Amino acid sequence: xxxxxxxxxxxxxxxxxxxxxxxxxxxxxxxxxxxxxxxxxxxxxxxxxxxxxxxxxxxxxxxxxxxxxxxxxxxxxxxxxxxxxxxxxxxxxxxxxxxxxxxxxxxxxxxxxx
Amino acid sequence: xxxxxxxxxxxxxxxxxxxxxxxxxxxxxxxxxxxxxxxxxxxxxxxxxxxxxxxxxxxxxxxxxxxxxxxxxxxxxxxxxxxxxxxxxxxxxxxxxxxxxxxxxxxxxxxx
Numbered sequence: 001x002x003x004x005x006x007x008x009x010x011x012x013x014x015x016x017x018x019x020x021x022x023x024x025x026x027x028x029x030x031x032x033x034x035x036x037x038x039x040x041x042x043x044x045x046x047x048x049x050x051x052x053x054x055x056x057x058x059x060x061x062x063x064x065x066x067x068x069x070x071x072x073x074x075x076x077x078x079x080x081x082x083x084x085x086x087x088x089x090x091x092x093x094x095x096x097x098x099x100x101x102x103x104x105x106x107x108x109x110x111x112x113x114x
Numbered sequence: 115x116x117x118x119x120x121x122x123x124x125x126x127x128x129x130x131x132x133x134x135x136x137x138x139x140x141x142x143x144x145x146x147x148x149x150x151x152x153x154x155x156x157x158x159x160x161x162x163x164x165x166x167x168x169x170x171x172x173x174x175x176x177x178x179x180x181x182x183x184x185x186x187x188x189x190x191x192x193x194x195x196x197x198x199x200x201x202x203x204x205x206x207x208x209x210x211x212x213x214x215x216x217x218x219x220x221x222x223x224x225x226x
Binding site: 031033035042043044045048050055056058090092094096102103104105106107108 | 162
């Protein structure tokens with residue numbers, strides 16, 4: 001069974017640019033969540049999508065956005081990149097049903113903003 | 115706002131010894147998770163604890179949950195070097211679902 005796939009694995013971008021990250025969940029999983037991991041702030045929730053709808057959102061500025069497609073694949077976009085956006089971005093997939101809540105994480109995309 | 119506190123944040127222990135990592139959280143929650151992260155790698159799910167009194171064991175690791183005390187513990191028995199990693203607990207408030215709040219993590223180093 002294939003796991004959660006994130007692409008690309010590494011990115012280097014310049015301040016002011018924008019970036020799009022992709023996450024393909026485990027087959028059959030309809031929920032995709034995104035997290036930002038930094039040494040200073042730790043793991044922080046960005047947003048969660050289920051069946052193409054954003055169900056939950058964390059406390060991040062509007063520069064961070066996402067979407068989910070009908071095949072459950074999700075993309076995350078960050079516009080007007082800042083140095084502080086450098087982080088490991090992790091996505092997690094789960095079935096999305098109330099009683100089945102285990103989340104499986106992808107390998108992450110390491111974004112470096114210079 | 116839900117807060118999750120882990121302690122200790124750093125743990126250096128000898129092989130063969132036992133130790134416990136603590137995870138306190140601030141508001142009622144239905145679900146608690148433990149994850150392991152190796153350097154540069156993703157998060158590996160270790161345990162999902164769903165109810166008060168839940169205890170789960172896998173190899174040298176055992177996790178428990180006390181919802182009344184808002185406390186979970188991860189107990190390490192007879193540590194081995196391969197257990198060296200960062201361990202995170204995470205809490206899901208339940209009704210909001212799929213919005214995990216993580217502790218800062220415990221960096222465990224097991225020395226030969």
